[in-house]
Amino acid sequence: MDIIPKPYHYEEFPGFFMILPKTMIRVFPANQTVLRTVKHFTDKIYELSEINLPIVENKNFSSFTINFQISKTDLGKEGYKLNINARYILLEAETEIGLFYGIQSLIQIIFKDLKYSPYLMIPTAKIEDKPRFEWRGMLLDVSRHFFDVDFIKRYIDYLSMFKFNIFHWHLTDDNGWRIEIKKYPELQKISAWRAERKGIDWRDCEPQKPNEKTNYGGYYSQKEIKEIIEYAAERHVTIIPEIEMPGHSLEVLAAFPDLSCSKGQYYVATGAYWPNKDILCAGNDAVFEFLENVLDEVVELFPTKYIHIGGDEANKAEWKKCNLCQKRIKEENLKDENDLQSWFIKKIADYLSKKGKQIIGWEEILEGNISTDSIIMSWKGKSVEIEAVKSGHKVVMCPQTHCYFDHYQADPSNEPVAIGGFTDLKKVYDFNPIPKELDKKESEYILGVQGNLWTEWIDSSEHAEYMIFPRMMALAEIAWNNQEKNWEDFKRRVNRELKEFDKKNINYCNHSFPEE
Numbered sequence: 417m418d419i420i421p422k423p424y425h426y427e428e429f430p431g432f433f434m435i436l437p438k439t440m441i442r443v444f445p446a447n448q449t450v451l452r453t454v455k456h457f458t459d460k461i462y463e464l465s466e467i468n469l470p471i472v473e474n475k476n477f478s479s480f481t482i483n484f485q486i487s488k489t490d491l492g493k494e495g496y497k498l499n500i501n502a503r504y505i506l507l508e509a510e511t512e513i514g515l516f517y518g519i520q521s522l523i524q525i526i527f528k529d530l531k532y533s534p535y536l537m538i539p540t541a542k543i544e545d546k547p548r549f550e551w552r553g554m555l556l557d558v559s560r561h562f563f564d565v566d567f568i569k570r571y572i573d574y575l576s577m578f579k580f581n582i583f584h585w586h587l588t589d590d591n592g593w594r595i596e597i598k599k600y601p602e603l604q605k606i607s608a609w610r611a612e613r614k615g616i617d618w619r620d621c622e623p624q625k626p627n628e629k630t631n632y633g634g635y636y637s638q639k640e641i642k643e644i645i646e647y648a649a650e651r652h653v654t655i656i657p658e659i660e661m662p663g664h665s666l667e668v669l670a671a672f673p674d675l676s677c678s679k680g681q682y683y684v685a686t687g688a689y690w691p692n693k694d695i696l697c698a699g700n701d702a703v704f705e706f707l708e709n710v711l712d713e714v715v716e717l718f719p720t721k722y723i724h725i726g727g728d729e730a731n732k733a734e735w736k737k738c739n740l741c742q743k744r745i746k747e748e749n750l751k752d753e754n755d756l757q758s759w760f761i762k763k764i765a766d767y768l769s770k771k772g773k774q775i776i777g778w779e780e781i782l783e784g785n786i787s788t789d790s791i792i793m794s795w796k797g798k799s800v801e802i803e804a805v806k807s808g809h810k811v812v813m814c815p816q817t818h819c820y821f822d823h824y825q826a827d828p829s830n831e832p833v834a835i836g837g838f839t840d841l842k843k844v845y846d847f848n849p850i851p852k853e854l855d856k857k858e859s860e861y862i863l864g865v866q867g868n869l870w871t872e873w874i875d876s877s878e879h880a881e882y883m884i885f886p887r888m889m890a891l892a893e894i895a896w897n898n899q900e901k902n903w904e905d906f907k908r909r910v911n912r913e914l915k916e917f918d919k920k921n922i923n924y925c926n927h928s929f930p931e932e
């Protein structure tokens with residue numbers, strides 16, 4: 417069986433279950449959420465065969481039927497049991513989430529191993545399955561380049577195919593603000609657009625000139641965001657929105673220069689912006705009023721418990737020179753600018769906490785005394801997760817050494833230009849997200865793993881697909897499966913999956929297996 421990620425336990429048997437013209441689907445209980453989940457299956461069968469399988473509700477199990485039911489499995493809320501034999505298919509799970517993942521496995525089996533003679537014949541097998549980690553995430557940066565609603569939905573489809581459950585949506589950064597905030601139309605009018613530099617390498621883009629037209633970019637309306645959240649929820653994917661602060665916010669200053677320390681003239685960055693010296697002023701109360709108003713709308717839109725507030729790479733040079741920031745340091749008895757950053761993040765965390773939300777931030781938020789209910793994303797690959805866990809934080813592992821899918825995945829001389837780095841499929845597959853320095857109890861603080869697709873050099877959906885596939889399959893394997901690794905077996909399953917991708921016209925890197 418060629419399922420990705422590989423199930424926790426499975427056995428294959430000779431024989432087939434046949435879908436005949438009279439085959440029915442039995443569902444129990446036939447409530448709305450279960451029916452909505454089962455529809456993912458019936459839609460796929462229809463796509464494959466134009467057969468519309470009738471659905472009946474019945475408490476009692478029946479033969480010659482495809483049975484979907486909620487029952488006790490002892491495999492947790494995301495686990496499932498799947499039994500395919502000559503007489504029936506029985507998929508059981510404790511929740512509709514488990515049913516959904518069972519359906520993903522069943523679809524992979526059907527699409528890859530189906531035989532016709534003349535009916536659809538599904539090979540027999542028994543699977544017991546459950547995930548290793550509760551956080552199985554993928555990030556998409558839509559600031560450096562904007563991706564339309566259709567692609568966001570496709571990205572979510574890819575996540576759910578491989579049993580990822582978190583979509584980290586990097587919505588704001590120096591190169592563009594991408595979420596409609598009704599209170600501040602300037603964000604849509606100014607911060608969402610930049611001067612176009614198409615065809616020019618990211619590092620060579622000239623900054624915007626005064627009075628130059630800004631027509632490159634875009635943003636998601638709140639209506640579109642609601643539609644995407646609903647789409648993701650139907651696929652059991654939680655969306656974590658990220659609103660960057662206090663650094664990586666040049667695009668905000670382009671619309672609101674008064675929120676900066678030196679109050680100059682700012683433009684949305686057209687390309688690389690480094691060092692990223694401009695920053696929100698930590699001494700100006702208007703900054704917090706702005707951020708709180710923005711977060712009010714973000715919180716209202718996104719049902720998730722977690723809001724990502726960025727916090728990475730905040731350059732404090734401006735804070736050093738700013739009277740208001742220095743005054744704040746004195747008044748709040750802070751040690752220095754690093755301490756001021758902690759104070760800033762804590763103020764936002766407290767605000768969100770009053771609204772029942774917790775913050776997630778990049779590892780730099782640990783620099784001060786941040787409360788342990790904040791989740792840390794470890795990205796620099798310098799083992800900050802060990803210190804974070806030992807001080808009581810939960811951690812998501814996304815070290816750039818193994819989880820940055822904007823890095824090269826093969827010999828750079830034959831690849832489209834990338835940011836740098838080298839993270840090939842084998843390296844992702846060999847990643848071990850639990851540091852050996854943590855004991856069993858401590859390792860429970862590692863919530864899971866995440867792949868990050870930063871898009872400085874990636875301006876099309878085809879290129880985005882090329883960068884995530886097949887590396888995302890290796891990450892899915894690590895996120896879901898805790899078994900001994902078997903590279904040869906994984907390679908075989910990837911190659912099989914890529915044949916399906918050819919049929920579906922999904923782009924991918926086709927030379928991930930150099931001659932060994």
Ligand SMILES: [Zn+2]
Pocket residue numbers: 676677696697698699700734735738739740741
């Ligand atoms: Zn300042």
